[in-house]
Amino acid sequence: xxxxxxxxxxxxxxxxxxxxxxxxxxxxxxxxxxxxxxxxxxxxxxxxxxxxxxxxxxxxxxxxxxxxxxxxxxxxxxxxxxxxxxxxxxxxxxxxxxxxxxxxxxxxxxxxxxxxxxxxxxxxxxxxxxxxxxxxxxxxxxxxxxxxxxxxxxxxxxxxxxxxxxxxxxxxxxxxxxxxxxxxxxxxxxxxxxxxxxxxxxxxxxxxxxxxxxxxxxxxxxxxxxxxxxxxxxxxxxxxxxxxxxxxx
Amino acid sequence: xxxxxxxxxxxxxxxxxxxxxxxxxxxxxxxxxxxxxxxxxxxxxxxxxxxxxxxxxxxxxxxxxxxxxxxxxxxxxxxxxxxxxxxxxxxxxxxxxxxxxxxxxxxxxxxxxxxxxxxxxxxxxxxxxxxxxxxxxxxxxxxxxxxxxxxxxxxxxxxxxxxxxxxxxxxxxxxxxxxxxxxxxxxxxxxxxxxxxxxxxxxxxxxxxxxxxxxxxxxxxxxxxxxxxxxxxxxxxxxxxxxxxxxxxxxxxxxxxxxxxxxxxxxxxxxxxxxxxxxxxxxxxxxxxxxxxxxxxxxxxxxxxxxxxxxxxxxx
Numbered sequence: 001x002x003x004x005x006x007x008x009x010x011x012x013x014x015x016x017x018x019x020x021x022x023x024x025x026x027x028x029x030x031x032x033x034x035x036x037x038x039x040x041x042x043x044x045x046x047x048x049x050x051x052x053x054x055x056x057x058x059x060x061x062x063x064x065x066x067x068x069x070x071x072x073x074x075x076x077x078x079x080x081x082x083x084x085x086x087x088x089x090x091x092x093x094x095x096x097x098x099x100x101x102x103x104x105x106x107x108x109x110x111x112x113x114x115x116x117x118x119x120x121x122x123x124x125x126x127x128x129x130x131x132x133x134x135x136x137x138x139x140x141x142x143x144x145x146x147x148x149x150x151x152x153x154x155x156x157x158x159x160x161x162x163x164x165x166x167x168x169x170x171x172x173x174x175x176x177x178x179x180x181x182x183x184x185x186x187x188x189x190x191x192x193x194x195x196x197x198x199x200x201x202x203x204x205x206x207x208x209x210x211x212x213x214x215x216x217x218x219x220x221x222x223x224x225x226x227x228x229x230x231x232x233x234x235x236x237x238x239x240x241x242x243x244x245x246x247x248x249x
Numbered sequence: 250x251x252x253x254x255x256x257x258x259x260x261x262x263x264x265x266x267x268x269x270x271x272x273x274x275x276x277x278x279x280x281x282x283x284x285x286x287x288x289x290x291x292x293x294x295x296x297x298x299x300x301x302x303x304x305x306x307x308x309x310x311x312x313x314x315x316x317x318x319x320x321x322x323x324x325x326x327x328x329x330x331x332x333x334x335x336x337x338x339x340x341x342x343x344x345x346x347x348x349x350x351x352x353x354x355x356x357x358x359x360x361x362x363x364x365x366x367x368x369x370x371x372x373x374x375x376x377x378x379x380x381x382x383x384x385x386x387x388x389x390x391x392x393x394x395x396x397x398x399x400x401x402x403x404x405x406x407x408x409x410x411x412x413x414x415x416x417x418x419x420x421x422x423x424x425x426x427x428x429x430x431x432x433x434x435x436x437x438x439x440x441x442x443x444x445x446x447x448x449x450x451x452x453x454x455x456x457x458x459x460x461x462x463x464x465x466x467x468x469x470x471x472x473x474x475x476x477x478x479x480x481x482x483x484x485x486x487x488x489x490x491x492x493x494x495x496x497x498x499x500x501x502x503x504x505x506x507x508x509x510x511x512x513x514x515x516x517x518x519x520x521x522x523x524x525x526x527x528x529x530x531x532x533x534x535x536x537x538x539x540x541x542x543x544x545x546x547x548x549x550x551x552x553x554x555x556x557x558x559x560x561x562x563x564x565x
Contacts (some may be wrong), residue, residue: 050453076455088453090446101443106456109436110461156450163455 001064003028003199004167005051009058011044018044020223021058026167029197031189033210036220037243042203043085045220046171049201050082051075062167079166085175085203087152091145095136095155098144099127100183102162126162133191134158135184149244154188168192170202175210182206189213211235219243262513266419270412280411280525281483284418287519288479291422293503293515295472298429300501301509302438303465304445307361308497309366312373313343313470317477319377319384322487323527332407333398336421336478343474345473346373347467355463367494374492390487409481411514422548425472430512432468441465473500502544508554517555 002025005241011019019041034042047053049060051072063095079097090098091131103126109115115123131140132227134154139147144155153173160168173189173240174182179227185211192198204210217234219226221243234240265272269283296310320339325331328338354365377384384390398405407414432438440461443451452458481487490496492562499522507518522540529536551558 052453071457072452073455073457076453082453084449084453088447088450090443090450092446093442097439099443101439102454104436104439110440110456111464112436113432113438114435159450159454163338 001114002026002208003030003063004201005061005064006049007059007061009045009055009060011048011053012042012056017214017223018204019055019220021157022223024218024222024225024228025233026199026201028166031193031200031202031213031215033160033199033205033214033217034203034220035205035210035217036226039222040220041223042220043171044171044223046201046203050080050169054186076163076165078166080169081160081163081165081167082157082169083153083160083171083173087149087156089144089152089156089159091114092143094141095131095144095147095151096127096140096153098159099124099130100124102159103127103130106163130158130162133161134188150177152183153177153181153185157185157188157192161196168198168200170200170204172203172205174204174206182209186212255424257514260466262516266422269419270415278524280415282523284411284415284479284483285527286516286523287415287418287422288476288483288521289500289503289523291425291479292473292476293367293500293507293519294426294512295469295476296500297504297515298472299465299469299511300504301511301514302433302445303441303462304448305413305462305465306362306363306501307366307466307469308494308501309368309370310470310473310500311492311494311496312366312370313347313474314477314496314500315373315377315482315489316343316346317479318481318487318491319390320474321478321481322390322393323383328392330396332396332417332482336475336482339478339481340471343477344467344471347470347474351463351466351470354460355459355466367497370492370494370497374489374494377487377492378487384487384489386522387489387550389489391485394485395482418483420481421475425475429468429472433512437461480537502540504554506544506547506554508556510553511556514554514556521555543552 004026006022006024008021008023009019010017010021022045034045036042044053051070054069059066061082067078100123103123104110107123114118131137132210134157136151136154136158139151144152157170158172170189174185189200190213193200199208214231216229217231218228219234219240226243227237227240270280273280273283275419292314297305299305299307317339320342321335324335324338351368354362378386380386395408398407405413407417440451440456443454443456444458444461448458477491480491503518503522504515505518506521507516508514525543526536526539529539547554
């Protein structure tokens with residue numbers, strides 16, 4: 001059975017149809033890329049999966065449970081974590097505190113008015129581990145708002161990872177980054193995918209990143225699904241070339 | 250930073266407050282002025298738990314402050330002549346009202362939240378203002394005063410002895426402030442900071458944001474109603490003005506003046522406000538315009554408040 005099963009979802013904004021009858025099924029441990037020209041409905045599609053928006057019609061199953069109308073926080077509790085196209089972190093708090101909040105929430109401590117020494121030490125160890133993995137060890141005590149775009153993005157991804165998700169949704173993780181930063185983030189995503197067998201769905205514009213990372217690719221155009229397949233199949237698909245790849249190249 | 254270095258300012262504040270009745274006269278003040286600073290400081294710090302550390306602006310905290318005021322006044326006047334029972338009634342009344350009203354308004358954000366808090370606050374104001382037979386209406390609730398506290402082995406005369414009353418205020422203040430400080434250092438407190446910093450991120454970390462804002466609101470209102478009970482005891486009087494929206498505005502001014510990102514900021518703001526008011530109101534009836542001018546200057550030139558300046562200097 002698939003981990004995520006999206007069945008014929010549509011989303012209307014008034015007369016505009018942002019997402020039209022799209023279906024997708026993501027297997028456990030798969031890395032799926034969603035690509036498409038600007039305005040294709042990729043982010044809206046993501047918002048439907050993560051609960052930021054409710055679909056106008058259609059159904060979303062996660063781990064065989066219907067989550068179509070579940071609140072975002074409850075989807076997180078079931079194991080769906082996401083990042084945003086414009087990085088969303090806690091800018092005035094340090095990298096450590098950003099990660100710590102995520103770790104504490106994941107540990108079920110969010111309502112705790114106190115914390116034992118032992119629990120605090122366990123949390124702290126996990127935070128250190130995440131910050132090392134994200135390449136943030138030497139910036140831990142700086143407010144995230146002061147860091148480079150790439151480091152803010154890495155913090156956001158590690159916060160999502162702190163939630164121990166079963167499915168990670170990444171909305172344009174390399175948007176606005178230079179070559180070196182893009183390389184670092186790509187390596188980080190690859191590592192997470194391989195080391196943790198984490199299922200990932202990512203929206204991406206950078207085709208090098210997409211073809212380097214993805215097991216399968218879904219192409220959206222004008223809100224509808226244009227094609228779906230392995231990177232080789234997508235690269236060879238004429239409709240995709242016409243609608244999208246040709247336009248970029 | 251060393252432990253003492255980090256704790257230094259806290260220790261200094263507590264020592265100053267502990268010794269206040271013994272040095273305040275020496276610098277030209279008087280003990281009940283100190284009590285006033287502490288009471289309004291507690292109100293402003295309670296408001297700031299919500300404003301500065303959860304990022305939610307309330308313009309209606311006077312309602313819960315006023316429920317504390319009338320709770321203690323009405324209890325002592327009509328029910329039981331006991332200071333502590335009166336305080337308990339005031340705090341419980343304020344907290345229950347906040348819990349119910351909170352349920353209705355917790356989904357609102359920003360200016361809408363602020364406006365609705367004013368609206369609910371005015372409801373309580375008009376009840377106190379109009380219900381002459383019980384609350385004394387426009388004239389306020391008089392004909393009662395704080396009662397000596399019986400500890401079993403000794404009786405503390407907080408009515409005749411200003412210093413004894415100051416220490417009752419200080420103990421209440423210390424308990425409330427210690428609880429708020431501990432909460433802000435806890436995982437729960439960090440979820441509030443998270444909501445202040447970025448509500449969307451908080452929600453997508455799995456924090457049920459509305460519920461946490463509700464909790465922060467109730468905690469904040471509970472301590473502001475505690476401040477209200479102390480304020481009524483300080484004055485031996487309940488004034489309907491204590492419930493009005495401009496009183497809520499005063500709390501916001503105190504918090505912003507002192508620095509709402511600093512834990513002690515609102516206390517400093519309250520001290521400046523109360524001392525200026527005490528000094529200026531003996532000189533001119535238009536004292537509020539001077540406080541207003543001072544407030545504008547601080548907001549223009551030191552947007553992080555008086556403590557914000559100090560902290561920036563101290564930062565490496």
